[in-house]
Amino acid sequence: MAAEQEEEPDPGPCPCPGVTGGERGTARGCRCSALPAPRQGAMEKARRRLREFDVGDKFSRLPRPRAAVLLPLTVRGGQLHLLLTVRSMQLRRSPGEVCFPGGKREATDKDDIDTALREAKEEVGLQPEKVEVICRLMPGIDKMNNLVTPVVGFVEDTFEVTPNPDEVSEVFFVPLEYFVKPLNYKTFSYKTSSGYLTRIHCFIYDDQEHRKSFKIWGLTAHFAVFLALVIFGERPTFEVDYDLDNLILSSENYFINLYASVHERKKSNL
Structure with missing residues (x-):
């Protein structure tokens, strides 16, 4: 007797802006993957949680130079992992630092x-x-006062990385859980150029695959921590700048206060 086929999980409505009725499929302008919905329970739970925190284009009209990064999630060994890159030493800005794929918006x-x-x-x-x-x-908001939007996407674990050596020197993967339960972590206070006092997360991750350690800090660490908080819905082993009982509202207040400090400083320099 043939085994009963597992029912494919419903991937839910398409989150892409401008897609009418939330229908998926490239013919309708959807940019979601046309591949079947992943079967891993971890990814299904992550989908549900992430959709609750989707800001869409809510902040698209703020008068700041824009940039965006991709937070690529994949499943390895049954665990969610984040893809991260190391910036090429040839780059003028932040050479050798860990970051997500991303950059400034083009016309x-x-x-x-x-x-x-x-x-x-x-x-x-x-x-x-x-x-x-x-x-x-x-x-x-990054060091150059650009407004940076993190875009979360799922990538199949069969994806073969081909780094552009002019921009990227290395690519590695970190278990997402590391950003709520790290083995090597420290934090320090940092005052932005606008005078806003914030908390900087700094993780040291020992990568067995590359047999080296990577330092993940600043805005990259900030996005990784928030992503882990959203998906896992549990308290980390360190302090964060959010009310974890009301993460949606407190994260928005955190950003609004940060943005206001930058915007006021710009106005005062006019």
Whole structure:
């Protein structure tokens, strides 16, 4: 007697902006992966949680230079992992630092999702159609005062990384859980150029695959921590700047206060 076929999980409505009725499929303008919905329970739970925190284009009209990064999630060994890159030493800004694929918005980009997908293709060879875009999370502000939007997407574990050596020197994967239960972590206070006092997370991750350690800190660590908080819904082993009982509201308040401090400083310099 043939085994009963497992029912494919419903991937839910498409989160891509401009798609009528939330229907998936490239013919309707959907940029989600056309591949079957992943069967892993971890990814299904993550989908549900992430959709609750999707900010969409809520902050798209703020008058700041824009950038976006892709937070690529994949399942390895039954665990959610994040893809991260190391910036090439040839780059003028932040050479050798760990970051997500991403960069500044270009005139040809329709939105932050376009920016993140384009940059991921340029930096690590990740084709846009191979990414199932799930949501956009609360933005942050980088050292250059750009408004940076994190775009979360699922990538199949069969994806073969092809780093662009002009931009990326290494690519590695970190279990997402490491950003709530790290083995090597420290934090320090940091005052932004606008005078806003914030907390900086710093993780040291020992990668057995590369047999080396990577330092993950700053805005990259900030996005990774928030992503882990959203998906796992549990308290980390360290302090964060959010009310974990009301993560949606407190994360929005955190960003609004940060943005206001930058915006006021700009106005005062006029």
